[in-house]
Amino acid sequence: MLGSGLIKGLAVTAKNLAGSFHDPARFVTTEYPEVKTRLPENYRNFPFLVSENADDPMGTLRCVACQICEKECPPQCIYIEKSKDKKPDAAGKMQLYPAVFDIDISVCMSCQICVEVCPFDAIKMDQVFEIATPDRFQPLLLDRHQLAKPNGYFHEIHPTEAAEVDARLAAERKAAEEKARAAAAAKAAAPSAPATGTAAAPKPAPAPTPGPAAPGGGSAGTPKPPPAT
Amino acid sequence: METPEQIRDRLLARFPGAGVAVVANPSPAAQHSLALDAAHAREIAAWLRDDAELRLDYCSNVTGVDRPDREVVETITTAVPDPAGGPARAAEQKIKRTQPGCLEVVYHLYSMARRHGPVIIRLRTGNRTDQVALPSLTPVWRSCEFQEREVFDLFGVVFEGHPDLRRILMWDGFTGHPMRKDYVEPDDYEWEPTPHDKILAKAKKHYPTEPAAPGGAAEGAQP
Amino acid sequence: MITSDPLSPAPGARVRPVHDEFHGDLLEVSMGPHHPSTHGVFRMMVTLDGETVVRLKPVFGYLHRNHEKLGENTTYLGSMPYTDRLDYLCSMTNNWAYALAVEKLAGQAVPERAEYLRVILAELTRLLNHTCLAGFLLQDCGASGTPLMYAFREREKILDLFESLSGSRMMCNYQRFGGCRVDPPPAWLEAAGRLVDGYGAFLDEYEALLTGNEILMARTQGVGRLSADLAVSAGVTGPMLRAAGVAYDIRKVDAYGIYPRFDFRVPLGDHGDTYDRYMIRVLEMRESIKILQRALHEIPAGPIMDPKAKLRGFRPKPGEAYGRIEGPKGEIGFYLISDGGPNPCRYRVRAPSFVNLTILEDLCLGHTVADAVIILGSIDIVLGEVDR
Numbered sequence: 001m002l003g004s005g006l007i008k009g010l011a012v013t014a015k016n017l018a019g020s021f022h023d024p025a026r027f028v029t030t031e032y033p034e035v036k037t038r039l040p041e042n043y044r045n046f047p048f049l050v051s052e053n054a055d056d057p058m059g060t061l062r063c064v065a066c067q068i069c070e071k072e073c074p075p076q077c078i079y080i081e082k083s084k085d086k087k088p089d090a091a092g093k094m095q096l097y098p099a100v101f102d103i104d105i106s107v108c109m110s111c112q113i114c115v116e117v118c119p120f121d122a123i124k125m126d127q128v129f130e131i132a133t134p135d136r137f138q139p140l141l142l143d144r145h146q147l148a149k150p151n152g153y154f155h156e157i158h159p160t161e162a163a164e165v166d167a168r169l170a171a172e173r174k175a176a177e178e179k180a181r182a183a184a185a186a187k188a189a190a191p192s193a194p195a196t197g198t199a200a201a202p203k204p205a206p207a208p209t210p211g212p213a214a215p216g217g218g219s220a221g222t223p224k225p226p227p228a229t
Numbered sequence: 230m231e232t233p234e235q236i237r238d239r240l241l242a243r244f245p246g247a248g249v250a251v252v253a254n255p256s257p258a259a260q261h262s263l264a265l266d267a268a269h270a271r272e273i274a275a276w277l278r279d280d281a282e283l284r285l286d287y288c289s290n291v292t293g294v295d296r297p298d299r300e301v302v303e304t305i306t307t308a309v310p311d312p313a314g315g316p317a318r319a320a321e322q323k324i325k326r327t328q329p330g331c332l333e334v335v336y337h338l339y340s341m342a343r344r345h346g347p348v349i350i351r352l353r354t355g356n357r358t359d360q361v362a363l364p365s366l367t368p369v370w371r372s373c374e375f376q377e378r379e380v381f382d383l384f385g386v387v388f389e390g391h392p393d394l395r396r397i398l399m400w401d402g403f404t405g406h407p408m409r410k411d412y413v414e415p416d417d418y419e420w421e422p423t424p425h426d427k428i429l430a431k432a433k434k435h436y437p438t439e440p441a442a443p444g445g446a447a448e449g450a451q452p
Numbered sequence: 453m454i455t456s457d458p459l460s461p462a463p464g465a466r467v468r469p470v471h472d473e474f475h476g477d478l479l480e481v482s483m484g485p486h487h488p489s490t491h492g493v494f495r496m497m498v499t500l501d502g503e504t505v506v507r508l509k510p511v512f513g514y515l516h517r518n519h520e521k522l523g524e525n526t527t528y529l530g531s532m533p534y535t536d537r538l539d540y541l542c543s544m545t546n547n548w549a550y551a552l553a554v555e556k557l558a559g560q561a562v563p564e565r566a567e568y569l570r571v572i573l574a575e576l577t578r579l580l581n582h583t584c585l586a587g588f589l590l591q592d593c594g595a596s597g598t599p600l601m602y603a604f605r606e607r608e609k610i611l612d613l614f615e616s617l618s619g620s621r622m623m624c625n626y627q628r629f630g631g632c633r634v635d636p637p638p639a640w641l642e643a644a645g646r647l648v649d650g651y652g653a654f655l656d657e658y659e660a661l662l663t664g665n666e667i668l669m670a671r672t673q674g675v676g677r678l679s680a681d682l683a684v685s686a687g688v689t690g691p692m693l694r695a696a697g698v699a700y701d702i703r704k705v706d707a708y709g710i711y712p713r714f715d716f717r718v719p720l721g722d723h724g725d726t727y728d729r730y731m732i733r734v735l736e737m738r739e740s741i742k743i744l745q746r747a748l749h750e751i752p753a754g755p756i757m758d759p760k761a762k763l764r765g766f767r768p769k770p771g772e773a774y775g776r777i778e779g780p781k782g783e784i785g786f787y788l789i790s791d792g793g794p795n796p797c798r799y800r801v802r803a804p805s806f807v808n809l810t811i812l813e814d815l816c817l818g819h820t821v822a823d824a825v826i827i828l829g830s831i832d833i834v835l836g837e838v839d840r
Contacts, residue, residue: 256771257559372687
């Protein structure tokens, strides 16, 4: 019958129309911005810098200004200037820190290559997208104060990834401490060996220990790992 | 499918005066190509398309490559006789010469009838300045039409025999060939708030005075 | 200025022999570049005799972003996010074509789980691309919105899958040289399985809406016939070529990845007209569903990256390679020349939409302006890859 295709089509349209009143599979819009959809955990949009401690964001940045992310960024939207002095990092090692860390988010394409190449887990992807500004130049250049967010925030937005990163960093720190303790024990055991050859004893205490006694606490014994979050 | 060497031998048997050479490809892909001379290129292409064994009826990709002039340093060793009658000394002399570059067009050919490929052929121009003409292979494979226009537009190779050779991606009044290695873009500067490195060097010519900070005074940005 | 006179009919066009005061002159219409039906910033200079097209010159380059030159100044890894933006609907297949070319250049091997993931994501991309095309074609025919929105509703489900896997709906940046970036958890594979199982029902409903529709058939059958010889000579690939009757699918011919393990058919068209191009895509979607069901069922556990692959400091040895895959629109290939440095010396994208546009004029001659819009829609172009 001529027109049977049209009538079948109209039946489909009617099914969708009627279904949209009671079937969520047929009515798929949400009334944004009153109702917000839940984003998947892996969603990424613009990077941020992770600081260990929310009370001292600039002082506890994981970033050591190695500039690897700056070099690997395809549109070159990151601008870093190293500091002149060094500060102890979470493991107590003296590291440089970024005096200037700017990301131009009008250029950034959220490709997350900077996250992939960072050896220190210092830069991670954020999920912000409601950041429109009326001025298209200055407010879209984020400096390190605006980029730094605490590790707790990282746990909120990417819980699985943050847990994995924390576990890995803690394991690395523990391994470094074990090595330091073993080296200190070996050094302490060395003078007790008979001083026959020149090999063992008169080694001028090289202090290869990564300065775990150094950090501002001034504690004489083995340092405790800094509190998480 | 035949190897490039076998194809070359058959081509030289069929077109005795033609310049056909195998260009080896050192990468693991091992996709060796055949360099053809411009004079015989179109008849060789038609033969490749119609030959019963090869039947290369599908030209998949036409690429332009810019091979710029290169500075080559050659060392010449001469023997200088010793005036006192002893053994001759070896004296070295370094000569710098410029190896002229060329523009190259690479065609990737496949066969839909025989389902094999790729056979890669390359054509080279005489130099990069005045001898930039090559025969167009559009009469042989229609798929070269837009792709050769693109090579003309972006590299400057003039394809003789092309039905409609004009710019395709750049606008009609554009001058220059952007994909060449020595292309310098025009200095039409647009205010950049966050320049650094190379862009800052370019932008400094346009800043009226030394800027206070990157992005400085946002005088142009007031709503 | 355009050197060929636009007001002279193309060779082969049938122009009425009498042009008197009553019938008037030829009219040149510039369709685009700002046009809702030209699938991007695309301009067609159409010369009309009444309503019949006697000449058609495509003009593009409005979206030319200099991608190939950027590739020469960026590292191999840094070009991967830019490949997302070529055919911006199908980022996963663009990524795979580029990764394949680099892996050929550097001689890298890919683990089996990564190959399965690549097939799964490529077939999901094929589903979403063909769904988009069906929707847009109907939109161009004038069915204002309904088939398009049904198509997009289904496409959203696939985009949600991509977002939960790679972090971004369209600009996935997912493939790497030697494997994939993120390993999907079992929950993702189950969600993908549920989507694929339900896709057949969606296609049945969509076909009930469209395939037997008399208006669609009247508008698309016999419109824009492409002969097999012209298609092969013009380098047309993809569903457009198969609609013309040529059985050339790179998944079967090159047998790249693990496609030889999957048993799927390649649908061919009889007439090469617009209706055939639409039907071929629907049939290909059904074949993709079969491939997906098998791949999701069989995917092994294991690593997803070649253990010898390096992210930074990747310098393939000098040489060149051309790698191609069967993308949803046709053959997408990358030709890379390396001189041993971190950046490629020449980086070329062989875009299917660019080459498929060669025969646009041939298809549109003799048809009306409205048909020209539908024919362009059935070629399935995306300006991101036409212009690069």
